[in-house]
Amino acid sequence: MRIFFFIFYIFFIFSFNTSSNDIISKIEKNWNNTRSMSGTFIQLDTDGNYSEGNFYFLKPYLSKFEYKDKKENIITNETLLRLVDKDGYQIESYSIGNNILKDLLSYNIDIKKEFDVISFLIEEDSYNLWFKSKEGLTNQSLQLFFDKNTLDLKKWEIFDELNNKTVLEFTKIKKNIFISQNLFVVKYKNN
Numbered sequence: 001m002r003i004f005f006f007i008f009y010i011f012f013i014f015s016f017n018t019s020s021n022d023i024i025s026k027i028e029k030n031w032n033n034t035r036s037m038s039g040t041f042i043q044l045d046t047d048g049n050y051s052e053g054n055f056y057f058l059k060p061y062l063s064k065f066e067y068k069d070k071k072e073n074i075i076t077n078e079t080l081l082r083l084v085d086k087d088g089y090q091i092e093s094y095s096i097g098n099n100i101l102k103d104l105l106s107y108n109i110d111i112k113k114e115f116d117v118i119s120f121l122i123e124e125d126s127y128n129l130w131f132k133s134k135e136g137l138t139n140q141s142l143q144l145f146f147d148k149n150t151l152d153l154k155k156w157e158i159f160d161e162l163n164n165k166t167v168l169e170f171t172k173i174k175k176n177i178f179i180s181q182n183l184f185v186v187k188y189k190n191n
Contacts, residue, residue, distance in 0.1 A: 020120045023127055024111055030151040032108045035059050037153075039173040046164040055170065060107045062184045075184050078102065082186050089187045100133050100140045101158070126154055139163075 037057040043065075044050055053067040061078040072083045072091055082093040096102050103114055111117065115131035118141060122128075125148055132141040143157040155169045 020122075023122075024117070024120065024129065027127060027129065027146050027151050028109065028111050030146075031153070034175050036177055036179045037173060037175050038177065038179060040171050041065065042169045042171075044167045046166070055168075056179055056183055057105060058179045058181065058184065059105055061102060061105050062181070063101075063105060064184055075186055076101070076105075077184065084186055087187070088185065089189050098133060100142045103133065104142065122148075127151075 039055060041055045042052045051067050051069055053065060056064045063076045065074040067073055072085055075082045075084055076096065079096055080093045081096055083091040085091055103109060114134060116134050118130040118132060120129055126145045127148060128143065128145050130141065130143040139161045141159045144153060145155040146152065147154050152173055153170060155167065158166045
């Protein structure tokens with residue numbers, strides 16, 4: 001009888017891994033076919049601060065977060081995260097380095113090649129994929145939630161080196177639309 005349960009357990013684990021690998025491959029393909037994306041977001045940070053606004057992704061590497069309730073916005077490219085004022089003038093900039101989001105916003109990601117999958121869960125209405133970079137240069141991890149029906153990105157949870165969590169929920173998503181590169185231009189004030 002124990003042998004039967006052992007064989008059933010091995011079969012179940014193998015079937016689950018095969019199924020999860022298929023789903024991860026479909027998520028990866030859908031994400032790689034997404035060249036641009038926009039919509040609204042709600043953000044909650046570790047300290048409980050709530051913000052909302054509009055977001056724009058344009059692969060490779062470009063993102064913009066326009067906050068409704070803050071004096072500054074965020075614009076990223078391959079190397080920098082920049083805080084800009086409402087008129088687009090740079091306030092501060094930070095090196096992105098090996099930030100996990102940089103890999104996510106590249107043209108094509110290979111999840112199993114570039115990331116260590118920490119867990120994969122199938123929830124009622126979403127797939128939950130939690131991973132970290134294989135390079136091991138940072139303790140950052142990223143948890144992504146994809147809609148079960150459309151495979152669209154619904155939410156991400158970013159854990160930084162100090163395990164602080166920032167959650168962004170995405171709504172009113174539009175994919176593969178024209179987004180001008182001018183949206184990501186940063187201005188500089190003459191001193």
